[in-house]
Amino acid sequence: MRAYALFGLLGLASAMPAAEISPRQSSGSSVYSWPATPKPLEFTADNGKAKLTVTSLDLTYVQLEWHNDGDLDIEWRITDDAEPNRGRLIWQARPNKDNRGGKGSFPKSEGGFWLTTTVY
Numbered sequence: 001m002r003a004y005a006l007f008g009l010l011g012l013a014s015a016m017p018a019a020e021i022s023p024r025q026s027s028g029s030s031v032y033s034w035p036a037t038p039k040p041l042e043f044t045a046d047n048g049k050a051k052l053t054v055t056s057l058d059l060t061y062v063q064l065e066w067h068n069d070g071d072l073d074i075e076w077r078i079t080d081d082a083e084p085n086r087g088r089l090i091w092q093a094r095p096n097k098d099n100r101g102g103k104g105s106f107p108k109s110e111g112g113f114w115l116t117t118t119v120y
Helices: none
Strands: 008-011 022-026 029-033 041-045 050-057 061-068 074-079 089-093 101-107 114-119
Touching (some): 050 114, 061 089, 089 101
Antiparallel strands (some): 008 114, 050 061, 061 101, 074 089, 074 114
């Protein structure tokens, strides 16, 4: 099993005006502060063949799209803790060569959330 772990803490500040996504490095993790913004946030694997895009973040929901144009068996998990096996699972998708894409959403919380990407 090959695993690529990308932990992205997405700060969800609802009272702030629209702004650009601003990445910062913090102890080996990619931390994104993302108040209400129209710009998508993309996570890719396998040279861009597999992509998870956060398409919309409003006051109540986070909307996602995912595509797998390669022959990857990949899994994206969003949890409420930096340790993916310890936190509560909020959302999960496991596209493969037979299930190449889709859309989803989950309720926005007061805190942040963490994204883990695993390639099997």
